[in-house]
Amino acid sequence: MRYLVTGAAGFVGSHLCAALLKRNGTVWALDDLSKGRPERLAPLGRNLRFHFLQGSIAQRLDALAEIIETVDVIYHLAAVVGVKNYVEDPVRVVEVNVCETLALMKLAWSHGKKVVFTSTSEVYGKNNELPFTEDADRVYGPAGTDRWCYAVAKSAAEHICLGYARRGLPVVILRYFNVYGPGADSSEYGGVVSRFISQALADQPLTVHGDGNQTRSFTYINDIVRGTIAAGKRVEAEGKIFNLGSNEEISILQLARLILQLTGKKGKIIFQPYSDFYGPHYEDMRRRVPDTSAAERCLDFKARTPLREGLMKTLEWYRIRIGGGF
């Protein structure tokens, strides 16, 4: 099989490329390297079935048209991700997540190629009817709260995908729930797991936002990759949306304590007001839990990695590489 992966140098994209190559696929990888890191792809560069193309979708439309003609499945992961990015540059969030998705979907449509689009649990917003099923309402706050630009942009992109699906293009939409694992960005633009791990390993206090009672369902990268690959294979998944997430809910404060325990560090936990980190116009969601029964039925997906085990693996990775700047 031949694949195009956009956002290939991102955290999930790089793991997906590695897994597709391992299954004897040929991979065309696109990334503009604005946030993606070439070092994530370095080990794949030696594989003759791996081809890297640098640039954004908008910049490489002609080359992409030629590549798309030859592939079987397009995995569209290229996106602006990371909560701090949403509050700092909403224009870029919309430009990449909506406009570039539209450009890619037009190409996929004109060549009749299957697309797996990676969306996010963020689209449920602050809906508090849990667990979230794929047909749940999306509940967002005011336009003045920049955080919502990501949920709105990803929702708009989902509508583009669903529109093409209605026209007859094979499209699958996946909503990821807080993915973590080796290689995730541990800067302040990354997710909380890698951030807490790097803080703990650097003997810095772990910064818990708010009261720490907000919860998430953290999902290990290998589980996410397995579900994503299944979505590209199963014909019965086409035209549908699936939650890909763990059913293990944990509060951010509990997560901080668990990470300290696993690192064996005596680090401190400090409580940081949201406004100190994200600025004055911010809103968080209190809980986020997926209903994964649709993915279980159709993709044979179950997040198998217990949080403690996934954190141990992640921690080991960072212990070795923390000097490398991740």
Ligand code: UDP
């Ligand atoms: N968070 C935190 N400390 C940090 C980074 C994040 O307490 O240093 C919190 C954040 O406010 C949110 C949760 O951890 O409540 C998950 O944040 P993340 O950015 O990983 O993803 P989100 O689920 O908000 O998209």
